[in-house]
Amino acid sequence: MSATTHEPTTAPALRPKRTHPAAIASAVLGVAGLTLTAGIASPFALWKGKQAITAIEADPDDYEGRGLANLGRVLGLLGTVLLVTWLVLGLFTNVLPVDIGQVFKTALNQALGPNAIVFALAAIGLNVHFGYTGLLNFGQAGFMAVGAYGLAVSVVTFDIGFWPAVGISLLAPVLLAILLGVPTLRLRADYLAIATIATAEILRLTFGSVEMSDTLGGSNGLTGYAGTFQELNPFESRLDLGFVAFSARDTWSVLVGWSMVAICLLIVWALMRSPWGRVLRSIREDEDAVRSLGKNVFAYKMQALVLGGVFGGLAGLFLALKQASVVPTDYSTNVTFFAYTALLIGGAARVLGPVVGAMIFWFLISGLGSFLGQATSGIDPLVPTWIMDNTQSSLVRFIATGLGLMLLMIFRPQGIFGDRREIAIDER
Amino acid sequence: MRLRLLAWFAAGLAFLMMVLSPLAALADDTTEPAEPSSTTTSTEEPDDQGGDGETVEPPDGPYITVVLQDSANDDAPIVGVTLTVTAEDGTEVGSAVTNDEGRVIIETPERGAYEVELDQDTLPDGTELSDPDDASITIQVRFDGPNPGLFPIGVEEVVAVPFTDRLVTALTSGVKFGLIVALAALGLSLIFGTTGLTNFAHGELITFGAVMTYVANRGFGLPVILSGVLAVVVSALFGWVQERGLWRPLRRRGTGLIAMMIVSIGLGLLLRNSFQYSIGSARQSLSQYVSQGRRDYGFISLADKELAIIGIALVTITISCVLLMKTRLGKAMRAVSDNPALSASSGMKVDSVIGAVWILGTALTGLAGVLLAINSQVNFLMGFKLLLLVFAAVTLGGLGTIWGALFGSMIIGIMVEVGPLFGVPSSIKEVGALVVLILVLLLRPQGILGRRERIG
Numbered sequence: 001m002s003a004t005t006h007e008p009t010t011a012p013a014l015r016p017k018r019t020h021p022a023a024i025a026s027a028v029l030g031v032a033g034l035t036l037t038a039g040i041a042s043p044f045a046l047w048k049g050k051q052a053i054t055a056i057e058a059d060p061d062d063y064e065g066r067g068l069a070n071l072g073r074v075l076g077l078l079g080t081v082l083l084v085t086w087l088v089l090g091l092f093t094n095v096l097p098v099d100i101g102q103v104f105k106t107a108l109n110q111a112l113g114p115n116a117i118v119f120a121l122a123a124i125g126l127n128v129h130f131g132y133t134g135l136l137n138f139g140q141a142g143f144m145a146v147g148a149y150g151l152a153v154s155v156v157t158f159d160i161g162f163w164p165a166v167g168i169s170l171l172a173p174v175l176l177a178i179l180l181g182v183p184t185l186r187l188r189a190d191y192l193a194i195a196t197i198a199t200a201e202i203l204r205l206t207f208g209s210v211e212m213s214d215t216l217g218g219s220n221g222l223t224g225y226a227g228t229f230q231e232l233n234p235f236e237s238r239l240d241l242g243f244v245a246f247s248a249r250d251t252w253s254v255l256v257g258w259s260m261v262a263i264c265l266l267i268v269w270a271l272m273r274s275p276w277g278r279v280l281r282s283i284r285e286d287e288d289a290v291r292s293l294g295k296n297v298f299a300y301k302m303q304a305l306v307l308g309g310v311f312g313g314l315a316g317l318f319l320a321l322k323q324a325s326v327v328p329t330d331y332s333t334n335v336t337f338f339a340y341t342a343l344l345i346g347g348a349a350r351v352l353g354p355v356v357g358a359m360i361f362w363f364l365i366s367g368l369g370s371f372l373g374q375a376t377s378g379i380d381p382l383v384p385t386w387i388m389d390n391t392q393s394s395l396v397r398f399i400a401t402g403l404g405l406m407l408l409m410i411f412r413p414q415g416i417f418g419d420r421r422e423i424a425i426d427e428r
Numbered sequence: 429m430r431l432r433l434l435a436w437f438a439a440g441l442a443f444l445m446m447v448l449s450p451l452a453a454l455a456d457d458t459t460e461p462a463e464p465s466s467t468t469t470s471t472e473e474p475d476d477q478g479g480d481g482e483t484v485e486p487p488d489g490p491y492i493t494v495v496l497q498d499s500a501n502d503d504a505p506i507v508g509v510t511l512t513v514t515a516e517d518g519t520e521v522g523s524a525v526t527n528d529e530g531r532v533i534i535e536t537p538e539r540g541a542y543e544v545e546l547d548q549d550t551l552p553d554g555t556e557l558s559d560p561d562d563a564s565i566t567i568q569v570r571f572d573g574p575n576p577g578l579f580p581i582g583v584e585e586v587v588a589v590p591f592t593d594r595l596v597t598a599l600t601s602g603v604k605f606g607l608i609v610a611l612a613a614l615g616l617s618l619i620f621g622t623t624g625l626t627n628f629a630h631g632e633l634i635t636f637g638a639v640m641t642y643v644a645n646r647g648f649g650l651p652v653i654l655s656g657v658l659a660v661v662v663s664a665l666f667g668w669v670q671e672r673g674l675w676r677p678l679r680r681r682g683t684g685l686i687a688m689m690i691v692s693i694g695l696g697l698l699l700r701n702s703f704q705y706s707i708g709s710a711r712q713s714l715s716q717y718v719s720q721g722r723r724d725y726g727f728i729s730l731a732d733k734e735l736a737i738i739g740i741a742l743v744t745i746t747i748s749c750v751l752l753m754k755t756r757l758g759k760a761m762r763a764v765s766d767n768p769a770l771s772a773s774s775g776m777k778v779d780s781v782i783g784a785v786w787i788l789g790t791a792l793t794g795l796a797g798v799l800l801a802i803n804s805q806v807n808f809l810m811g812f813k814l815l816l817l818v819f820a821a822v823t824l825g826g827l828g829t830i831w832g833a834l835f836g837s838m839i840i841g842i843m844v845e846v847g848p849l850f851g852v853p854s855s856i857k858e859v860g861a862l863v864v865l866i867l868v869l870l871l872r873p874q875g876i877l878g879r880r881e882r883i884g
Contacts (some may be wrong), residue, residue, distance in 0.1 A: 017680075021681060034510035109846075136686060136689075184869060187873055189685075189686055190686075190689060191823075191873060194816075194819050194865070194869075195865070195866055195869050198817065198819070198820070198862040198865050198866055199862075199866065201816055201858075201862060202863065205858065205859050206856060209853055210853070211853035211855060211856070211858040257802065282453055286676055337697060341694075344690070395701045395704055396701075396705070397779050398697060398701040399698050399702055401697060401701070402696070402697030402701065403694065403698050405691075405693060405694030405697065406698070407694075408692045408694075409687050409690045409694065410678065410683065410687075410691060413687055
């Protein structure tokens with residue numbers, strides 16, 4: 001089915017001028033830089049604006065949008081001045097009520113800390129699904145949930161030992177992937193997306209339901225299963241490296257977590273350069289061609305779904321271990337969307353893409369949160385309360401995330417490291 | 429006639445007041461029955477057992493006050509019920525009988541935890557606790573000022589209500605909910621049909637309608653009805669702006685459908701958090717039509733606003749369908765939906781048609797939000813919560829078909845509301861609809877009324 005509209009093609013000379021995409025990007029980034037991101041987006045607005053002007057001058061018959069590009073450049077310049085000002089003021093003076101060093105430290109801590117690991121693992125799973133195989137799984141939160149609840153329910157409710165429970169937690173996503181894959185893998189991409197997102201919601205609602213709170217803990221979740229994990233902790237004191245600092249417990253989580261990430265990356269790297277990985281990529285590019293070569297496309301897709309699902313389950317397992325409690329709200333649809341954002345920042349179909357993306361995502365999110373949080377707190381906040389109060393400041397980063405996801409997908413779907421030809425975003 | 433009972437032990441309004449505090453603070457009317465489906469027609473007066481006419485004077489020192497109300501019967505006070513207060517160590521502190529306000533006041537010697545027990549034998553005929561096994565509550569009598577905590581003993585329906593009555597009630601609210609979903613589903617289906625976009629920001633278009641109503645009503649002080657009309661117009665405008673500013677440029681530069689789907693996720697995230705930024709995370713009420721009593725229409729009983737909601741939705745859906753079936757523009761929309769390339773080559777202005785579809789689609793979706801806001805409350809998540817149900821409705825009927833969207837919405841709406849009667853846990857009643865969504869995808873992915881080719 002072809003549902004996109006195609007402009008009637010006319011002779012090239014009569015073709016209407018197009019606004020250069022970089023000009024739009026520049027204007028949007030310029031506005032965003034001044035409003036949402038405290039100037040961080042502004043240098044990019046300048047850069048895109050310059051790019052747009054160059055392109056328009058080189059090809060004035062085809063492109064327009066000089067006005068937009070100039071707007072972006074002006075706003076970008078203003079924002080950059082703002083950015084530099086507060087950076088300088090914040091780092092070298094005490095004029096600002098915001099401690100820039102603290103902001104960077106928070107951001108770096110989060111970028112290397114347990115939260116980034118959770119999203120890195122989830123995004124590695126999505127990379128196998130979406131990046132390599134072209135499966136649009138919007139239910140990664142569901143895989144995470146069964147991974148986490150697999151452990152917690154086994155230990156707390158059924159009183160199984162810790163290690164067998166970890167095994168169950170690894171098996172649960174496999175089971176979910178098979179259950180989910182059998183009906184949905186034959187569907188078109190958007191149907192798969194809806195089916196997976198619905199499954200994730202069913203799981204979250206069921207895990208949080210009042211009626212089953214005896215087994216699943218209801219909306220308060222479950223605790224008291226991570227004792228074994230914490231007892232294994234060899235660290236006794238806080239780890240402080242100057243630029244980052246973790247509590248003893250977090251240090252242990254971080255060590256285990258990044259090791260898990262490394263193992264997953266190794267698996268993905270090895271698999272994707274094998275013939276098996278090449279088949280996956282071919283399925284992404286042209287399913288029918290692969291089928292005509294005699295490959296069982298369904299089986300390959302299923303294997304990819306299981307593998308990525310297990311990585312998602314690991315993310316859930318790690319989240320459950322590091323915070324020693326599982327609550328259903330941790331597995332909402334937003335988690336999946338943020339994991340996608342992380343994947344798309346780093347670049348899909350690249351081994352390191354999801355990990356770098358998750359680190360950058362958490363760096364920006366928590367840096368922005370910390371900056372705005374400080375700027376809006378205190379008796380005489382930097383930002384007047386009628387513009388933004390402290391509660392609202394925590395939302396700005398999510399608004400910025402939404403905008404970032406849109407811009408990323410429109411202007412640079414390959415992310416930082418990706419290759420545009422390898423992104424499965426064309427209609428098929 | 430049997431009275432259906434949801435006796436709320438409505439108020440363990442355990443206030444502790446050290447000295448002379450105004451009893452006026454006892455207002456506990458803020459509670460609403462958890463089950464909106466309560467219908468009772470009883471006029472039976474409970475016989476009083478002597479609590480009548482007592483004037484209530486707040487004593488000096490700490491005391492416990494409890495108000496008994498029948499939530500199934502417009503929160504009517506329950507008179508003549510004996511309540512006994514026992515201290516933690518088991519000694520009885522005192523007992524009293526509810527007066528004609530349904531209230532008792534029992535002095536307590538000091539602060540601490542007290543257990544209040546209701547003597548179920550003294551309940552008036554036809555009234556019983558929703559959970560007869562749990563006739564007592566524990567109240568913390570605290571020192572620091574009024575503590576308006578409510579301790580309902582059970583809010584579940586008692587099975588005493590005939591099944592058919594409950595079924596009719598559930599069916600009615602199912603139809604109402606289904607019609608609201610249908611408006612949104614029609615919008616989603618129209619936009620999907622003509623552009624192929626699976627719009628994950630569609631839920632936020634519902635919220636947009638509701639938030640605009642709220643802003644016009646509370647922010648600018650306009651009456652609710654005028655605010656609703658304005659909100660629909662602004663929604664339509666919002667759709668047009670979205671189409672011109674975002675989706676059309678994306679189509680022109682040849683962005684793939686999956687990329688657009690992810691863009692819509694980003695847009696949804698942006699809008700959702702912006703709504704929360706502007707109206708906060710609490711549930712907000714409009715200024716009018718908040719709580720209306722129900723009128724009895726023989727078989728069913730409905731509040732006026734519910735009747736209006738059903739009427740408006742029905743009329744709007746009918747008009748939209750006639751528009752789509754009969755007018756030139758409607759034909760053009762269906763043609764573009766069928767085959768955009770062919771429509772373009774037969775001289776249609778495909779982009780204008782899509783623009784019209786966005787205007788119509790977002791207006792319908794915005795209206796769904798307005799009706800939801802009037803029906804209950806405004807919240808930044810209301811549309812997002814509905815999104816998957818709308819998807820389920822559209823998929824069930826058949827993506828991209830108009831009749832399918834209507835048909836699917838009604839089924840989903842009724843299923844969600846009737847499900848709890850047949851054993852679906854009511855805290856997760858949406859799950860049933862989502863299971864149906866997955867089952868439909870498994871058994872008949874093109875939907876009940878869809879055509880085979882659409883599953884691609």
